[in-house]
Amino acid sequence: MARNIQSLERAAAVLRLLAGGERRLGLSDIASTLDLAKGTAHGLLRTLQHEGFVEQDPAxxxxxxxxxxxxLGNSYLDVHELRARALPWTDDLARSSGEAVYLGVLHKQGALIVHHVFRPDDSRQVLEIGAMHPLYSTALGKTLAAYDPVAHADLADLAYERLTPATVTDPAGLEEALDLVRARGWAADVEETWEGVAGIAAPVHDRRRLPVGAVGITGAVERVCAAGEPRPELVAAVRDCARAVARDLGAGRF
Incomplete structure (x- = not known):
């Protein structure tokens, strides 16, 4: 049986103490309450302070x-609130579009799928919650990269892999594509990630007018596109869904 790491247990105890006690505690209070040597407690606090988990009042x-x-706490709550608010609207989008619907958030330089509604037919499908979609080639990823400054910064560290003949693999070309996403308010992926598959996505903003995720559809290119371009009625449906989720999160009209 694996043993717990004592230093992590002690750090967790420090955080719980600070969360549950007085607003501020001194070194002696923390050390005596947790039965730690002052040197040990000081080392833990200094490390936690360096990581931003603890602050010391200078006075x-x-x-x-x-x-x-x-x-970190807000990030956790945001994702769960986002998914909860999106449930009815993504179900409606799947019914109206006839395609699979995905809700994605930025995670580890990719678009993490946090909700997936199956295409409303009898075909065999695999649940993709927890899957990661590339930032540079998928509609969800490009939406996040266009609107989220952190996601955009992550592009500099990515290795662009040519997934299909249509994949954009040069940074300059991708920047042009992201400019278009911001100008239109939505992103498309026409066989850039998977041959024969196309997607449309739009950003979801919260009450602070910050991008917290993206919602989109994915399906066979012949259903999602006409003459090589995303069907306008599907673009409108995706954007309406994103706006509806944003309104439920408290975002105003913009």
Whole structure:
């Protein structure tokens, strides 16, 4: 049986203590409460402070939880709220478009699928929740890269793989494509990731007007496109879905 890592257990205990006690605690309080040597407690606090999980008040020297924990907590809540708010609208989009619907968020330099509605027919399909879609070639990924500054910055570290003959693999060409996404308000993937498959996606914003994800459809290119371009009625349906989810998240009209 694997053993727990003592230093991580102690760090977790420090965070729980700061979360459950007074707003700020001194080094001696933390060390005595957790039965730690002052040197050990100070080393843990210094490491947690370096990572942004703990902050030290310069005047009193006392410690409190840091902003990085708040960011991580908000990220967790945002994803779950996003999925909850999107459920009825993505179901409607699958019914109206006849295609599979995906909800994606930025994660580890890719678009992480957090919700997937099957295409409403009798075909055999595989649930893709937890799958990662490339930022540079999929409609979901390009939407995130166009609207999320963090996702856009991640493009600089990616290795562009030519997945199909239509994949854009040069940064300059991708930047042009992202400019078009921002100008139109939606992204397309016409056989750029999988041959014979096309997708359409649009951004979802929250009450802070920040991009928190993307919603889109994927299906056979002959159904999603006409004359090589995404069908306007499907583009409109995807954008309407994204706006509806954004409204439920508290976003105003923009």
């Amino acid at each position: 009193s020297g006392r410690y409190q939880l840091g902003a990085e924990l708040l960011r």
